[in-house]
Amino acid sequence: MQDARPGCPPQHSGRKRIGGIRFRTRTGVPWRDVPEQYGPRETVCGLLRHRRRQRNGTWQRLHTxxxxxxxxxxxxxxxxxxxxxxxRAHQHAAGARKRPALR
Known part of the structure; x- marks a missing residue:
């Protein structure tokens, strides 16, 4: 890893980031609960980057x-x-009346 230049964010391992994303996806925990071993939450999350890759099909292609x-x-x-x-569903879950019957 090279020395960080002033004003530039430090470079984090892509392997750690993807491991954190996989952990979060596999367990379903919120981003804030991803273990520190995957790096800082803000780095792992990279929410915009993750969602952009999800929308353009990158994760699906990788999985396939x-x-x-x-x-x-x-x-x-x-x-x-x-x-x-x-x-079988409970009787109230299967299309029961939503309004009381008229008397």
Missing amino acids: QLQARADADGLITWDGSMDSTVA
Whole structure:
């Protein structure tokens, strides 16, 4: 890492940043709860940068490429499971009246 110039933000490892984003996505915690091992919250978050990459499909392309590589190496098994169990909703959750009946 080079010496930081005055007025320039320090350079952080992209690997740390992506690790922090993956941690946050995998666990669902708020950005403020991402562990310090991934660097400062503001750096990991890079919220605008993260959302911009999400919108332009970068994360989806990366996921697809990694999945294809893992599948080619035989690391993924595509076994499925079907279940015929029926989960019934409570009567009040299934289209019950929203207004009291007229008397």
